[in-house]
Every structure is written in C-alpha cells, then in structure tokens.
Amino acid sequence: MRVLGLTGGMGMGKTTVAAFLSRAGFPVFDADATVRALQADHGKALPFIAQLVPESVSDGHLDRGALRRAVVQQPALLRQLEKIIHPMVWAERTQFLRRHRQQGARWVVLDIPLLFEAGAWRLCDYIVVVSASARIQAGRVALRRSITKAEARRLIARQMPDRQKRRRADRVIRTGGTVRQTIQQVQSLIRMMKQ
Numbered sequence: 001m002r003v004l005g006l007t008g009g010m011g012m013g014k015t016t017v018a019a020f021l022s023r024a025g026f027p028v029f030d031a032d033a034t035v036r037a038l039q040a041d042h043g044k045a046l047p048f049i050a051q052l053v054p055e056s057v058s059d060g061h062l063d064r065g066a067l068r069r070a071v072v073q074q075p076a077l078l079r080q081l082e083k084i085i086h087p088m089v090w091a092e093r094t095q096f097l098r099r100h101r102q103q104g105a106r107w108v109v110l111d112i113p114l115l116f117e118a119g120a121w122r123l124c125d126y127i128v129v130v131s132a133s134a135r136i137q138a139g140r141v142a143l144r145r146s147i148t149k150a151e152a153r154r155l156i157a158r159q160m161p162d163r164q165k166r167r168r169a170d171r172v173i174r175t176g177g178t179v180r181q182t183i184q185q186v187q188s189l190i191r192m193m194k195q
C-alpha cells in the first residue's frame with residue numbers, strides 16, 4: 001500500500017482536492033474532520049479541553065469559536081491543545097492505515113494540514129502540496145464567516161510557509177485558477193496513481 005500525503009496552508013484547497021480523490025475511490029483520512037469528531041458533543045477530547053479552557057465547554061458541548069479565540073491569543077495554550085489532540089489524531093490515523101492495509105488498498109490519502117509540522121510526512125511515499133498566492137489564500141479565508149482575519153493570520157503564522165512546503169513536495173497542485181483547473185491537475189495525479 002502506498003501513502004499519499006496531502007497538505008497545504010489554510011484555505012489553499014486541500015478539502016476540494018481530497019473530496020475529488022475520495023470520489024475517485026481512494027480512502028481519505030481527513031485530519032480536520034477527525035479533530036471535529038474528537039471535539040463533538042461528548043467527544044473523547046472534551047473532558048481535557050474543559051480543563052484547559054473551561055469557558056469553552058458547557059454541558060458536554062464545545063464552543064469552537066470560544067476555543068479558537070482563546071488559543072490564537074495564547075500560543076502556549078494552542079501548544080497544550082495540540083498536545084491533547086495530536087496523539088488522539090495519530091491513534092485514529094494508525095487505525096485507518098491498518099484497516100486499509102488489511103483490506104489490500106493500493107493507495108490511501110492522508111489529508112493533514114500540519115503534515116510537515118507534526119511529522120506525518122515520514123509515513124508518506126508521495127507528497128502533494130496545494131498552493132496559491134498569499135493574496136488568494138487571504139481572500140478565501142476572508143470569505144469564511146466564522147473566523148476573523150486576525151485569527152486566520154495567527155494560525156497561518158504557525159504553519160510552515162507555503163514556499164517551504166512546495167520545496168518538499170513531490171507534486172504541487174496550483175489552486176489559484178478555477179476549480180476546473182484544479183480538478184484537471186487532480187486527474188493527472190490520479191493517472192499517475194493508477195499506473
């Protein structure tokens with residue numbers, strides 16, 4: 001089984017590319033969705049988050065906005081949150097890889113925003129980075145109603161710069177054009193995977 005690592009900065013288009021790979025039949029591990037499940041009502045991570053940022057949890061429900069506001073303002077708190085969440089994500093990822101290896105998958109996809117920063121690149125046979133200009137990235141993030149520009153800037157500042165990610169990629173998918181142009185690049189990637 002071969003492992004494709006898919007990464008890119010916030011708003012660069014990972015989810016769009018991952019959705020297309022999933023529709024083409026490749027199993028996709030979505031790290032952000034895994035985090036959301038761990039943080040869902042009565043999710044595994046909630047008791048730990050309630051200790052770390054008490055005002056963000058009530059009655060077994062997490063207010064993600066409140067958590068985000070707290071951690072982007074205090075980098076030490078974000079590091080502590082990562083210490084809680086990342087090992088839980090790793091455990092889910094290990095299970096995902098084991099399950100698909102047993103089922104004889106030829107390729108699986110790890111869609112992980114912090115692929116380089118958190119070390120998961122080591123598990124990958126091939127790395128794809130989705131990339132667009134900083135201006136396009138900022139424009140896309142600004143369209144998201146839930147997150148403010150300042151919050152996005154702080155999270156992006158904690159991510160490896162796009163230039164460095166591209167340097168470490170086996171393939172770069174440019175998402176600065178139309179979605180159709182992005183999909184054409186994904187189709188070329190899929191042809192390589194099916195060879």
Ligand SMILES: CC(C)(COP(=O)(O)OP(=O)(O)OC[C@H]1O[C@@H](n2cnc3c(N)ncnc32)[C@H](O)[C@@H]1O)[C@@H](O)C(=O)NCCC(=O)NCCS
Nearest residue numbers: 009010031032035064067068082085089113114155158159
């Ligand atoms: C900070 C939190 C509360 C923000 O939640 P929110 O619903 O607003 O955003 P969401 O989870 O959909 O993440 C959106 C994007 O933010 C960026 N981001 C998230 N966590 C981090 C982080 N620790 N460092 C840098 N960027 C991050 C990524 O680009 C991600 O794709 C949440 O992302 C979180 O709990 N993060 C800690 C866990 C983590 O490191 N996740 C990254 C994938 S393993």
Ligand SMILES: Nc1ncnc2c1ncn2[C@@H]1O[C@H](COP(=O)(O)OP(=O)(O)OP(=O)(O)O)[C@@H](O)[C@H]1O
Nearest residue numbers: 009010011012013014015016140175177178179182
């Ligand atoms: N050419 C393009 N390729 C990909 N996405 C595009 C393109 N043009 C516009 N978009 C839009 O840009 C946004 C990209 O967001 P997407 O959720 O795919 O990024 P992401 O990398 O998963 O972000 P995050 O790390 O924050 O979860 C989507 O709303 C998508 O429709």
